[in-house]
Amino acid sequence: MHKASRRTAGRPGNERILDAAEQLFARRGFYGVSLRDITREAGVDVALVGYHFGGKRELFTAVFERRAAVLNRERLELLEQVRRRALPGRPTLEAVVAAFTQPLFDRSTRGGPGWKSYFALVAYVNNSPEFGPLMMTRHFDPLVGKFIAGLRAALPDCPPREIYWGYQFLTGALTLTFAETGRIDALSGGLCRATDLESVHERLSPYVAAGFRALCGRSLARAPQPRARPALPRRRRP
Amino acid sequence: MHKASRRTAGRPGNERILDAAEQLFARRGFYGVSLRDITREAGVDVALVGYHFGGKRELFTAVFERRAAVLNRERLELLEQVRRRALPGRPTLEAVVAAFTQPLFDRSTRGGPGWKSYFALVAYVNNSPEFGPLMMTRHFDPLVGKFIAGLRAALPDCPPREIYWGYQFLTGALTLTFAETGRIDALSGGLCRATDLESVHERLSPYVAAGFRALCGRSLARAPQPRARPALPRRRRP
DNA sequence: GCTGTCATTCAACAAGTGTTGAGAATATAT
C-alpha cells in the first residue's frame, strides 16, 4: 500500500480513484488536478485511470454521476412526501423549498467527507460556463423540473418566468454555500462560518420563499431604484 | 500583426495580454488556460508575459485588479448618493441593494465585452475555494463592509448575523447570474435567457430585499420544515 | 549619429501532461 488515505484503504482501485478525484476536482477544478495527483492520492498507478474509466474527462463525469442518482431519488421522495402531507390542500412554499435543499444539507453534514466534496464539485460545475450547461442539465434537469412544478403548485398565481428567475437565485445561493470558500468567515469577523451549514439551512428557505413571493407580486408595486445614469461611453481603454 | 482580434489590435502588448487573459480565464479558469493560449490570442510572444507581469499567477491577479478599483469607486459613489438622497431619513433596503448591484449590470451590459468577461471572472474567483477568500477579500472587502453598513442602517433592528447570511445569498445569486452559463435557457425552455441581465436586474433587488426582511423577522414565526429524518448512516460505499 | 532604455522576439530548458501497449499479479472458475 502506498499513500492511500486511511479512509479509502481497503477498497478496490476504481473506487479509490473516484474518491481521490472527487476530493481534488472539488478543490481545484478539472484542469487544476492532474491524473498523477489523483492516483498518488489514491495510492494507485496512473494507468489504472485509463483502464477503468477511459480518460480524464470520463473520470470526471463518472465522479459527477456517482452520487447524482442517489441524491435525486432522495429529493424526489421528499418532494412527494411534502405534497402528500399537504393533501387535500397545497404544500407551503417553504416546505417545497426545504424538500429541495434538505437532502443537500443532510448529506453534506452527516454523509461523510465524500459527500461534502461532492457538493463542492457540483458547485464548481454549476458555475462553470464550460461544464455547467452540459452536465447539470443532463443529470439534474428531470428533478429540477419536478421541483419547479412543485413551486408552481405552491404559487398558483405566479407567472412561470418569475419562478424560473427565483429558482436561479436559489441555486446561486446554494452553490456559493456549498463551495464553502470561507470568505464569509473573514468578512463577518468570525460571526458566521461557512462550514456552519445548520445556520444556512435554517435561513435559506425563509429567505428564498420571501423572495419568490416578492417576485410574484412584483407587477403591482415596483421598488424604487437609484436614478438611471447616463449610458457608459465605450472607451477603448477603460 | 498576427492573430490578434480586431478589437485589441492597435494596443500595447501588456494590454493585449490582459484583454486576452481576461477573456480566457473567465471561460476556463486559471488552470484551464495556458500562457500560450493567451499570447496566441493576443498575437504576442509567450515571453512577454514574464517581462510585463512576472508569471502566470501575477498575470491572473493583474487581470483581476485592473477593473476592481474603477468598479468599487463607482459603487461607493452610488451608495453614498443613495444615502444622501434619503436624508434626513434612512434609505430603503431596495435602494441600498440596487446601489450595490447596479454598476455590475450597467458595466456588463453597456461596458463592452471586456467588462462582461471580467464579471464572469469574478464569479469564477468568488466560487473558487482556492482563490476566493484571498482575492475577493483583498480587493472587495472594504467596499462590502460599507455596503453591509448600509444594509444595517436600512434594517436597524436586524441582528448582524442575519445580514451577513443574507449578503452571502445575495452574492451567490449575483455570482451565478454573471457566470452566464446558459443553463437557465435550457431549463426554462427559452422562457428566460441568461444573457438577459435587464430581467435579472429588475428582479434581484425585490427578491433579496424580501429575503432580508424575512431573515430579520425570523425569530418570531419560523417556517414549517419537513419532518427531520433519522440520521444518515455513514455507509462506506454510498 | 550615437547611446541607453524600454518593448518584444527567439530558442531552449527541465518538468509535467494524458495516453497506451506489454506484461505481471491476482482472483475466479472449472
Place this chain on the structure above:
DNA sequence: ATATATTCTCAACACTTGTTGAATGACAGC
C-alpha cells in the same frame, strides 16, 4: 491444479507546460 478473466503495474511515448537568458527591434534624448 490449470485455465481464464480481471485487475493492476511498468515503462515509455509524444506533447504541452511555465520560465528564462540572450539577441533584436523601436525610439527617445542629446
